[in-house]
Amino acid sequence: MADDVLTAVLSLRRAGSRVGAERIALLEAVAAEGSITKAAKVLGLSYKGAWDAAQALNNLFDRPLIQAQAGGAKGGAAELTPQGQAVLTAFRKVEAELGGVIARLEAGLGGADIGELFWGLGMRTSARNALRGTVSAVTDGAVNAEVTLKVAEGLEIVAIVTRDSVRELDLAVGKPAIALIKSSFVTLAVGEGIRTSARNQLRGSVISREDGAVNSEISLSLADGKSLAASITLESARALELAPGASVWALIKAPHVILAVE
Incomplete structure (x- = not known):
């Protein structure tokens, strides 16, 4: 566990002091206040912003950091x-x-800002869902490869990427990777006996639903504290009767899953 924690912490630190500090501040506020709502108030965040950040943290670590309702x-x-x-x-x-190390390095570089020099290490993505996991299988093909990422016990996500990408990202069994999935690429279905061509069929339950004028954002709870956000039309959300606690299937085509490495 110690090695996993250190690796994850260094990943947060590499993502830039601002990003790391914000998320660590959320952890501290939750520990002190005992609720997401109170933590959000202390930090000057909206409830949704704090809740989304908590879910993002849980998705990026092998085990949940925050247990919340x-x-x-x-x-x-x-x-x-x-x-x-x-x-x-x-x-x-x-x-x-x-x-201390960064201060000494910056002094040796004539005062240059390390964060500015290595801004690429803090890459941020517009993909609503980022789930960290470990490659459990790579099936090679003539042009593309199928990569399976284990993100939790009993929860795997399959991606179709080019063979060049497999080589460039060094995707191999046992290597860590992050699955990036746009919320608009997640299709929701209810009921049993679902038949679909989508390679990923993830069972979950609705955590929350936020309706807009046209679309709804549905937050789903998956296995082992992981979560997933889906953006669907308001009409579909109503037709499926999606409410907190409802059981639902999240369907994602394998080519719609982007893989990234740290």
């Missing part, structure tokens, strides 16, 4: 898991050590 504007109980506490402690220790 959606309570909306009225609040719901939340606490850090042992993994969350370990990450929080490790991050502060690593940050203190790296702070």
Whole structure:
């Protein structure tokens, strides 16, 4: 567990001090306040912003960092898991050590900003869903390859990428990778006996539903604390009667899954 925590913490730190600090601040606020709503108020965030950040953190680690129940504007109980506490402690220790190292490096570079020099390491994506996992299988083809990513126990996501991408990203069994999925690429279905050509058929339950004038954003709970966001039409959300607690299938075509490595 210690190695996993350190790797994840360094990944957060490489993503840029601003991004890392914001997420660590959320962990600290949840630990202190005991709810997402109160943590959001302390940090000056909207409830949705804080909830989305908590879900993103849980998706990027092998085990959930925050255990929470959606309570909306009225609040719901939340606490850090042992993994969350370990990450929080490790991050502060690593940050203190790296702070001294970076200061010495910048002094040696004539005061250049390390963050500006290595901005690419903090790449951020518009994809609503980013789930970190480990490659469990690679099936080679004539042009493309099928890559299976284990993101939780009993939860795998399959992606179709080019053979060149497999080589360039060094995708091999046991290697870590992140699955990026746009929320608009997630199709939802209800009921049993679903027959579809979508390679990924993930079972989940609705955490929340936010309706807009035309579309609805549906947040789903998957296995082992992982979550997924889907953007569908408001008419479809009503027709499927999607409400918190409803059982649903998330369908994702394998070519719609983008793989990234750190």
